[in-house]
Amino acid sequence: MKELLIVDGYNIINSWRDVFDLEKYTMAEARVRLLDILSDYQGYSGHRLVVVFDAHMVREGLGSLDIHDNIKVVFTRENQTADNFIERFVKNYGAGKTIRVATGDYMEQKTVLTKGGLRMTPNELKSEIFTQIKEHKRHASGKADRDFLESRLTGEQKSIFESIRRNRTGY
Numbered sequence: 001m002k003e004l005l006i007v008d009g010y011n012i013i014n015s016w017r018d019v020f021d022l023e024k025y026t027m028a029e030a031r032v033r034l035l036d037i038l039s040d041y042q043g044y045s046g047h048r049l050v051v052v053f054d055a056h057m058v059r060e061g062l063g064s065l066d067i068h069d070n071i072k073v074v075f076t077r078e079n080q081t082a083d084n085f086i087e088r089f090v091k092n093y094g095a096g097k098t099i100r101v102a103t104g105d106y107m108e109q110k111t112v113l114t115k116g117g118l119r120m121t122p123n124e125l126k127s128e129i130f131t132q133i134k135e136h137k138r139h140a141s142g143k144a145d146r147d148f149l150e151s152r153l154t155g156e157q158k159s160i161f162e163s164i165r166r167n168r169t170g171y
Contacts (some may be wrong), residue, residue, distance in 0.1 A: 002048050006089065006117075007125070008082050008103035009034060009053040009073075015104045015122035039069035041129045044136045050074060050089075052082040083108045090117040 013020045013030045019037075020030040035051060042049050055063065055075040063077030076085050083105060090099055094116040101112045102125040109119035120128075153161070 002046055003098045003100065004048045004050065005120070006086055006099060006101045007034075007038065007049060007051045008086060008101070008105065008108065009051045010082065011103045011105055012122050012125065016126055019126070035068045035071060035073065037129060037133075038071055040133055042069075042071060044132045048072075052076065052085050054082045083111075087111050087115060090115045 009031065010027075013022075013027070013034055020033065022030060025033070031053065038049055038051060041047075050072045051068075052074045053076070055077065063080065064075045066073040066075075074085060076082055083103075086101055086103070086108065090101065090112055093099070098118065099116075100118045100120050101108070102120040102122065103109060103112075104122045109121075112119050
């Protein structure tokens with residue numbers, strides 16, 4: 001079974017100030033940008049993703065489940081925080097499965113760990129995502145060099161190995 005990653009959406013947006021300039025973009029634009037970034041990541045990693053956004057302050061909010069490029073997007077209902085939703089989800093569905101939760105909320109991280117999930121900080125998620133995206137783009141552009149031992153040897157070391165090779169093959 002593929003790993004499941006649950007992302008506390010607004011927590012990540014607010015943690016990645018260098019990615020989401022909220023003075024320049026609306027929260028709705030930041031949500032779409034986060035989902036686009038996570039969509040790329042899901043494609044490269046093969047993990048399943050669920051992104052949870054707080055909507056607990058929305059009067060008479062019923063909550064919703066949407067799909068954005070194969071990512072499940074949850075907006076919580078009135079009086080339900082993303083933390084509440086995530087905790088219940090990990091408790092109900094985490095047995096025997098690998099569920100990671102990306103959030104910067106320390107209490108949420110602790111709760112997730114006690115319910116059988118794994119925690120991931122916003123910086124860990126950002127590092128993993130952008131490293132994987134950069135690697136994929138490098139490979140896709142054809143600029144990725146294969147990492148051969150020879151590329152890391154000095155000229156003298158290469159000569160030694162070449163003489164060993166010639167002696168073994170009789171050349």
